Amino acid sequence: MTRPLEGVTVVAVEQAVAAPLATRNLADLGARVIKIERIDGGDFARGYDHVVHGTGAHFVWLNRGKESIALDLKVPEGRDIARRLVATADVFVQNLAPGAADRLGFGDLRAEHPELVVVNVSGFGAGGPMEQRKAYDMLIQAEAGLIAITGTPETPVKTGIPTADIASGMYCSQAVLAALLRRWRTGEGATIEVSMLEATVEWMGYALYTQMYAGTQPTRMGLSHASIAPYDAFPTRDGQMLIGVQNDSGWRTLVTSVLAAPELADDPRFTTNVDRVAHRAACDAAVAGHTARWTNAELDERLAAAGVPAAQLKEVGQVVDHPQLRARDRWRKVGTEFAEIDALLPPATFADVEARMGDVPALGQHTRALLAESGVDADDVIARGIAGPPRA
Structure with a gap:
């Protein structure tokens, strides 16, 4: 059977967690995802650690099923190649630093391609006093009040997973699906903004209403619950x-x-x-x-x-071999540049078709093929260091 997003092409200038999670969700559903990476090292998450046979744990989690092209977007030729890729895409996603997409010439894509779905993921959103602030997951958790209600009465803590990144990544992929549905009905594209702060504050739901209408902040209870016992x-x-x-x-x-x-x-x-x-x-x-x-x-x-x-x-080691996941056959093999690894199927299960569990790309693995597809002289731009494998 056909996967839901087969035939959809996504171009992403992305790094770290939020946008890569969104586009990985789309890749799992069958979309072709072209990941544009820095030529000098690629996505920052590649270097967070090297625990998965030499590859970063965050990177293998977030980037399966994508094609990687390494481009120098600081030079006009590199930006031109990126725009050629976008010209044939349905969706463009970016989570660069505030203002960087505009400086690189990605701020006017809808003017050229009104049918394009453009998603800008940022820490605090456009405008406002914090627009230019750095937005790491822990910082967003703090600003959103999540840390204030997490932990024990004595000690506030952040969550053990990047909750702010995950929240914004999930809203990003959800918004893309909604925009594509509208486009298939009307032909109209979309420009979408996802703020990590706003995504995380949305998840604060009950705590916000408790504060607004009872005048009290929920108490940090550790594993306990303020309203239920035992x-x-x-x-x-x-x-x-x-x-x-x-x-x-x-x-x-x-x-x-x-x-x-x-x-x-x-x-x-x-x-x-x-x-x-x-x-x-x-x-x-x-x-x-x-x-x-x-x-x-x-x-x-x-x-x-x-x-x-x-x-x-359960400890994490017990979760890896969780009997419920094994009984439901939730693990699959995917390739990386160094070795085959286990990867968990996405939570949403279609009865008639399985998610596309593609390989995790090496940096620039698909550069030459994508250059040729874009009508660019691959030998020339690689030789000039505009595209290709990482620079020595």
């Missing part, structure tokens, strides 16, 4: 188990069927969720005193059999 990690004989009981019938099931402590069901301190939150410390201590009687595996089995929401606190 909702935390509880000790076992060999580790911890996360348990979350969201209603009163669930509480009765937990203490009677799982913990074999029916006396807790009618304890007036714990009868309702409101009572349990008011007596959280006592409630948590009572649960912990019983969970410690079993191993993780034993308690997990008891909780699952009773239908009580719970999860084992």
Whole structure:
């Protein structure tokens, strides 16, 4: 069967996480993605580390299924080649530093190609006092208030994954799909702006409304929950188990069927969720005193059999071999410039066709072919250092 975006061409001048995630989503759906990289080192994410057989972990995560051309966009000939590629594309995505796209001549693409979908991903958006500020993920998390509500009461922390980058990348790919749908109906292109700050603030949803209408910021609760109890990690004989009981019938099931402590069901301190939150410390201590009687595996089995929401606190190494992912056959092999690696299928599963899990390109791997496709003398521009493999 046909993949949803087969026949769509995307040209991206991108780096780091946000825009590359967006275009990788499009590549997985079948789009042809041409990644224009700096000739002197390429995408910054290539050099974050070299843990995946010599390639950066961020880069292999975000760039499968793309074609890489290395261009010197600081010279007119390099910019001309980029514009030739854009002339045959459906979508153009960039997340350069503020103002850089305009300086490179990419600010007027819609004037030449009104049917083009152009997406500009930035940290803070055009205009406003912070337009020119650098916008790394941690900085955006701080400005958006995410760090303020994440962590323990004593210590705020950023999330362990680049949440601001991921949020903006997902909104970027979503907007591209919407714009393409409109274009297929009307022939009209689009100019779209995605701000990392605004994407992350959107994800703050309930916290914003709590602040605006209750006048209070949600409390940092670690693994716990400000409005629900018990909702935390509880000790076992060999580790911890996360348990979350969201209603009163669930509480009765937990203490009677799982913990074999029916006396807790009618304890007036714990009868309702409101009572349990008011007596959280006592409630948590009572649960912990019983969970410690079993191993993780034993308690997990008891909780699952009773239908009580719970999860084992897995390390990343355990997730790599997660039995649910293995049972659902979610891993595929993709190539990189040095070795074949495992890659996880995208979360959205089409019943009739699988995502295109393309290889991760080496820097400039497709330069010569793309130059020829653009009608450029490849030997000449490579010899002059305008395009090609990275400079020595």
